[in-house]
Amino acid sequence: MLSLDEVHRVLFGGEELTLDETAVQQVNDNFEFLRKFSAKKLIYGINTGFGPMAQYRISEEDTHQLQYNLIRSHSSGAGKCLAPILTKSLMIARLSSFMQGFSGVHKEVVVLLRDLINHNVYPCVYEHGGVGASGDLVQLAHLAHALIGEGNVLYEEEIRPAAEVYKRLGLKAIEVHVREGLAIINGTSAMTGIGLVNIIEAKKLLLWSCALSSMINEVVEAFDDHLSYELNVVKRHNGQNKVAEMMRGMLRDSKMIRHRPDHLYKELEEEIFKDKVQEYYSLRCVPQVLGPIYDTLVHAEGIVVGELNSVSDNPVVDHRAGNVFHGGNFHGDYISLEMDKVKIAVTKLSMLSERQLNYLLNDKLNHKFPPFMNLGKLGFNFGMQGVQFTATSTVAENQTLSFPMYVHSIPNNNDNQDIVSMGCNAAQMTYKVIENTFEVLSVQVMTLLQAVDYLNCQDRLAPFTAKIYQDVRAIFPKFIEDAPRYADMQQIKAYLMRNEPVIVETVEKKKKSTVH
Template sequence: MVNLKLERETCKMISVDRKLTLSQFYEIIFNKQELEIEPDVLDTVEESHLFLRDFAQNKIIYGVNTGFGPMAQYRIRDEDRHQLQYNLIRSHAAGTGDLLPPIQVKAAMLTRLCNISKGKSGVHTSVINLLKELINREITPVIFAHGGVGASGDLVQLAHLALVLIGEGEVLFHGARRPTADVFAEQGLKPIEVVVREGLSLINGTSVMTGIGLVNYFYAKKLLAWSVWLSCAMNEIVKAHDDHYSITLNAVKLHRGQNEIAGRMRMHLEDSPLIKKREDDLYSGNNQEEIFKDKVQEYYSLRCVPQILGPVLETIEQVGRVLEDELNSVSDNPIISVEDKNVYHGGNFHGDYISLEMDKLKLAITRLTMLSERQLNYLMNTKINEILPPFVNMGKLGFNFGMQGAQFTATSTTAENQTLSTSMYVHSIPNNNDNQDIVSMGTNAAVLANKVLLNSFEVLAIQMISIAQAVDILSYQNFVSSKTKAVYDEVRRIVPAFSDDRPLYPVIQKVKEFLMR
């Protein structure tokens, strides 16, 4: 099995005194580790709330006694302040398109909880407590993919989250889409208390793009690990030489990612009898023929894996660092400082950091998918590999078709990834009466990156099945490395070797799920 080597930590508390680590985030989101709130977090949030409530008297503070966006020049009367927050939430719950998957919404909720737990937003403690309950009980607000422009944060998507927190809107619970009020009644949950600026604090931030981005990050790590596995298995199938992933060759390039990928390949292939030593094969002096029967050098998709996946690895790591920082940041506006006895207005809600990283991530993963597609083509094309029947067909040639149909899907999906990799970061469209005159499009960038990642699992699943077929055709089951054999056995339990034609879509989906788990 591919191991992400995530450090398992006990994720029982969120503290404003330390970061929530990526490993802790993974445990809560993917492994359903329960979340608790330390008492000092609630104390900090309460102190911030009480300070803002008192400080706001006789002062002009955005979103407390003013309108929003370009209407901030309008004063809000004291008696209307409470209703103002409800108006903001309800008016901005205007998303459309597909629903965000529950795992993305849960990630967004955890990110929002981390942000406002720092005590810089002035919210009532009921917000912290209710978010914790929704996360632990797997109650996820209905949030739509379309709506966010990524400055003033994820306004529309977060408004749908806030709508649920005030007891309205809809949620997904036990696989069903239901009215929030009904689920709250069953679960004994109460809506939040809106007192000063809870509406604005909830919708003003980068939590949705960051939450989706974090889910993307973990998927990307899995894809990279599988890409290394597939590349190693490919090298075994063709009995490649070992020098292209050697220490000596890769050490003269100073890129850490390249050297780490080469190291992973050496570890994977260390016990493979199929890999050849160049000094035994081509340096022996016995090769006197005019046309060499063995390839002097392998194709790029086999020989240049460290150079191709090295920058992918480094990109994923950089994405993780930025996301972890954003997860533990405060993306609200304005910022409440109890320490300074002041309120600061600015633009911490701007999603440029996330938007740029999501664009970089989808470029890197699209490149990874292109590598997979080219390796798959090498398996399919008997004129190139010279050792396998066309389309790794285990049946009667001409009568049966092997993986021919599945290759179309892999090629088509790779092409879609290439198109989806167009940048959102440089695609700002001014809106909000030109108040938001340059925006990040970070939410769109995260959603599109997620599509690229899910597509990539499909391409790699098709390659995985094809590799299993190739291993059987060549009778290499007992000759591949131990790491190749362990995964091969698992894949064969999902999809046994086949020679007769049959619909492949069910097994492609099952192998995709295996790769994503």
């Protein structure tokens, strides 16, 4: 069984995968059972055609070639190759499914998958093709094509024939023994692998959004009660309370956040207050906006990790029960629905970032900063005006991409696949929304740092936000004169994707429980 943390360490920490010997033995026992059990029996995908062609019996002398025909014919993807990190995660997901010992594959399949992962060899898997019903057939066919030594792989940043790379690394391509072709291509591992990366990156985005939301509350000298334990605890949602708690930790020891009783809970004589009694929603309602996103990611992680540790092909070969069970574990609705939810949640996060950015750039709203955070000559210089367009258009793209794939089933395969998940599409669109959102947050970071310099308040920031200021200023110096900013945005985006804010734990007030 794999956890998200273990997947994270393999994907981003360079940790190698090892195979539990007991589990490998179970894979071998499962294969040997199927090899014997399938003799003189009609079993889908072993001695029958596939999908609506399953009514056709395949002669014994053609069964091995059948598996190769399946792999080659379905290696029909289009578009770009998946990013290497997504392909690596896909392979981890496929390996995890096989290691459950219910797929009837020869153990050489799991050994080669392990070796490709550990050697950073990435089969060329194309983005377009999977409908997520009989699994990610097309994407996984390209994986299978490489596993049999015929496809192309990305190795050391070059696309090369798999056979050439295997020879160089001393690896051996797999052979078909019974049903390796169908077993490899018939599952949810592409959408699950992409989904794992999406969860990891979305959780990072949530932390950054909390951090930047804390920082904007600082630079506008907001009141602290909207983040207080007392206000949030009466709303019975875990995510909201977690977000508020994180932000209290991030703002600990800030000299800019104000305590309302010190300013407003006293006798005042003004008829019209220059001070805002309450901040705009994009500042004041951060726990209520990011809280549901937190809860969505927690739930999605459970579903995606559950799928990672599931058997997702068909039929299921159960040597313990002594039987082969036909069904639909390849169907990707679990992942498709969760990816749509994550995609919508992350889009909302990007919308919050855009509104906070707009507040900082619009002097008529904030009454504190120059228009467009322009530190130069007004009218002559442009400050952050240009990059705001990029943030706005990118959020608009996110909003369009957030239409759910889960409800967009199109029957195909001679109507054999009459209701499909489109899970791989959902996962890839979510990946795009996440990448877009890192770009939006990059613009927000740039603007916040300019705001700090305009106020010259570096020494009044909380230690947590001060470190963000220092770290990003090392790669993005303060600017006054106009210059192209696209390279700065790219550098900051890379910084946000590489790093994760370290949360400061807070000591909360504990209230006694009383039954009324």
